[in-house]
Amino acid sequence: MRMILTGNESAAWGAKLSRPKVIAAYPITPQTSIIETIADFIANGEMDARYIRVESEHSAMAACIAAQNTGVRTYTATSAHGLALMHEVLIWASGARLPIVMSVVNRAMAPPWSVWTDQLDTMAERDSGWIQVYTQNNQEVLDSIIMSYKIAEKHNILMPTMVIEDAFILSHTSEGVEIPDQKDVDDFLGEYNPAFKLDPDEPAGFGSLIMPEGPYMEFRYKMALAMEEARNEIKKVVEEYNEKFNRSYSPFIEEYRTEDADAIMVVLGTIGSTAKDVVDRMREKGKKVGVARVRYFRPFPADEMRALAKKTNMIGVVDRSYSFGPGADLYAETKSVLYGYANIPVKNYVMGLGGRDITPQILEKVFNDMLSIAKEGVVDREVEWVGLQGDKRWS
Amino acid sequence: MKKLTIPEEEYMLPGHTACLGCGATIAMRYVLKALGKNTILSIPACCWAVIPGVYPHRNLEVPLLYTAFEVTGAAISGIREALDALGKEDVNVVGFAGDGGTADIGLQALSAAAERGHNVFYIMYDNEAYMNTGIQRSGSTPMGAWTTTTPGGKKRMYKWEPKKSVAEIMVAHHIPYVATATIAYPEDMISKLKRAKEIKGPKFFQILSPCPTGWRHSPDKTVEVSRLAVQTNIFPLYEVINGKYKISIKPKNPKPVKEYLRLQGRFRHLTEEEIAMIQKNVDENWKALLKKERCSQEEE
Numbered sequence A: 001m002r003m004i005l006t007g008n009e010s011a012a013w014g015a016k017l018s019r020p021k022v023i024a025a026y027p028i029t030p031q032t033s034i035i036e037t038i039a040d041f042i043a044n045g046e047m048d049a050r051y052i053r054v055e056s057e058h059s060a061m062a063a064c065i066a067a068q069n070t071g072v073r074t075y076t077a078t079s080a081h082g083l084a085l086m087h088e089v090l091i092w093a094s095g096a097r098l099p100i101v102m103s104v105v106n107r108a109m110a111p112p113w114s115v116w117t118d119q120l121d122t123m124a125e126r127d128s129g130w131i132q133v134y135t136q137n138n139q140e141v142l143d144s145i146i147m148s149y150k151i152a153e154k155h156n157i158l159m160p161t162m163v164i165e166d167a168f169i170l171s172h173t174s175e176g177v178e179i180p181d182q183k184d185v186d187d188f189l190g191e192y193n194p195a196f197k198l199d200p201d202e203p204a205g206f207g208s209l210i211m212p213e214g215p216y217m218e219f220r221y222k223m224a225l226a227m228e229e230a231r232n233e234i235k236k237v238v239e240e241y242n243e244k245f246n247r248s249y250s251p252f253i254e255e256y257r258t259e260d261a262d263a264i265m266v267v268l269g270t271i272g273s274t275a276k277d278v279v280d281r282m283r284e285k286g287k288k289v290g291v292a293r294v295r296y297f298r299p300f301p302a303d304e305m306r307a308l309a310k311k312t313n314m315i316g317v318v319d320r321s322y323s324f325g326p327g328a329d330l331y332a333e334t335k336s337v338l339y340g341y342a343n344i345p346v347k348n349y350v351m352g353l354g355g356r357d358i359t360p361q362i363l364e365k366v367f368n369d370m371l372s373i374a375k376e377g378v379v380d381r382e383v384e385w386v387g388l389q390g391d392k393r394w395s
Numbered sequence B: 001m002k003k004l005t006i007p008e009e010e011y012m013l014p015g016h017t018a019c020l021g022c023g024a025t026i027a028m029r030y031v032l033k034a035l036g037k038n039t040i041l042s043i044p045a046c047c048w049a050v051i052p053g054v055y056p057h058r059n060l061e062v063p064l065l066y067t068a069f070e071v072t073g074a075a076i077s078g079i080r081e082a083l084d085a086l087g088k089e090d091v092n093v094v095g096f097a098g099d100g101g102t103a104d105i106g107l108q109a110l111s112a113a114a115e116r117g118h119n120v121f122y123i124m125y126d127n128e129a130y131m132n133t134g135i136q137r138s139g140s141t142p143m144g145a146w147t148t149t150t151p152g153g154k155k156r157m158y159k160w161e162p163k164k165s166v167a168e169i170m171v172a173h174h175i176p177y178v179a180t181a182t183i184a185y186p187e188d189m190i191s192k193l194k195r196a197k198e199i200k201g202p203k204f205f206q207i208l209s210p211c212p213t214g215w216r217h218s219p220d221k222t223v224e225v226s227r228l229a230v231q232t233n234i235f236p237l238y239e240v241i242n243g244k245y246k247i248s249i250k251p252k253n254p255k256p257v258k259e260y261l262r263l264q265g266r267f268r269h270l271t272e273e274e275i276a277m278i279q280k281n282v283d284e285n286w287k288a289l290l291k292k293e294r295c296s297q298e299e300e
């Protein structure tokens, strides 16, 4: 079945097809239409789930944690301030090894208030122990939710997952979306089979106090191993999904015209589609550029990034957030995995914060800057903010 | 001829971004008229975080601190203590928050601020749902209402839990002043605010503020809907000073609640039985309020 759906409706469909039994959610722009669509599904009897209309995001995640620990599949969705308010319990969810799947619509953080797209919210949760997958179109939003349940619920993984979409550019924009048959999704996912649960017949305590010599450190180590192991499962599940549902997702990094590229732009989310369009136009002019759209930020695709660097003379990393570290997050991680593996210039372009438009014109200028760095072999400045008010260079 | 008691000074200028007929906007106008220039406002995420205008515009003539959604009780505590530390004890500190920011996500911070006894105003403008995000249910949404998270469908749903009584929760904090008000009775509202201004300690107001967009009534009916809320007893006006209840308006012949409900599209789906159930609930609450008034006055 094909339908015209917004990114948020696609998320609601992805959740519905995955049959979570408990949903706990709290409204926030631009996530709201996900949980409104789900409310409609439930009111019309199209979805059989308990819907807890909690009083905050902190409680949304806390309720999902407890429900999942009781042995059911759960779903929630949030954005920006909602995600930040969840922070404590996000770390709880991963520490408790509960394979919760959550949609996050990337939005800027206040002050000043801004509801537009910006990736600070999810980047600030990169250390929460959640798998993070960034999407580029509405189809990918829907498909990624289904795939995420399968990956997260494997008993050798058991890590919660954020399926991330850009505010408005995806969340409120309609596209044609192929809806898989419920039966096929049921076959693909299977019944939820919890690795452990609250059960009077098998009484166990979850999350008790532990001494420094107790296995706290070992628990964290096992999480680290699971995140590593997730690489294998992601690869397997994406391949299986591609096969079964006739899709063509690359598991970790979607490369576009990267063979023989003098310079490659590394991006997340919808910037990828704009960048691909710009690449086509520049290739027509004989400029050899390519794009690498990172899908999984956690686990970070280290091997794939190193392989990418072997193909080119320069990497420009675009970040739609800033981390006050050595550049922004995607840049810092890219550079760190390349250290010792590739001796090519890497530059960080910070842009589009608070939803400022990232136009093809700006990206073309960035590509040209990247090409000249590729030629010179040296980076003029490691981190550049692109498109600040009054900066004529990029407008 | 009776003299108007509404102050002429304006601290809310025209040019706001609220919807036509917005009750919450009228509420702010009266609050500022009553409290005057020497006031600092704290506003969390809610419609009123947008109503003053988009940067660089602002339609309020008093200082305003925008805050995160759940923090109003803590924010006004901080402003109050800082002002007192600076020796500015005469400045009114006012938290102005929606029903969601008060009854739900902000209840913890409000409760703690009240219990600590800061000298602040907390004003809950009650439009009975999360309006800024597009009409989702809150704990203050009335029984029977349609919202986008309690939509009707083939399996029927709507919001059936009773409206949380935040004013009563605040009475249970034993603070010196709690009142309800609504925009159709500005003189009542302003006299309450002025009375409260003379009292040191936490002062809580719940102001029913009809929202044509979310309640689905015509924008020219805002005042009428507000008045009917009082005349049908679904939203009684009263104040509780040091634990003593005083009902401000006792309708001689209360109108059937149906007259209030039928003006609003959010109640359109209600059956006669459901309306009767809501009426019963209104009657019971009203009787309980009369009893509270009697009992608390008798104690003297």
Ligand SMILES: Cc1ncc(C[n+]2csc(CCOP(=O)(O)OP(=O)(O)O)c2C)c(N)n1
Pocket: A026, A027, A028, A029, A057, A081, A082, A085, B024, B045, B046, B047, B048, B068, B069, B070, B097, B098, B099, B100, B101, B102, B127, B128, B129, B130, B131, B132, B133, B138
């Ligand atoms: C932590 C957090 N969660 C959610 C939101 C999104 N949000 C902004 S305003 C709002 C609803 C406000 O409702 P209410 O307090 O009743 O005020 P109203 O908009 O109705 O005036 C919500 C859910 C937010 N800003 N921060």
Ligand code: SF4
Pocket: B017, B018, B019, B020, B021, B022, B023, B024, B025, B047, B051, B127, B131, B132, B210, B211, B212, B213, B214
């Ligand atoms: S949605 Fe309602 S409360 Fe918000 S500005 Fe419009 S009328 Fe006022």
Ligand SMILES: [Mg+2]
Pocket: B098, B099, B100, B125, B126, B127, B128, B129, B130, B131, B138
């Ligand atoms: Mg409200």
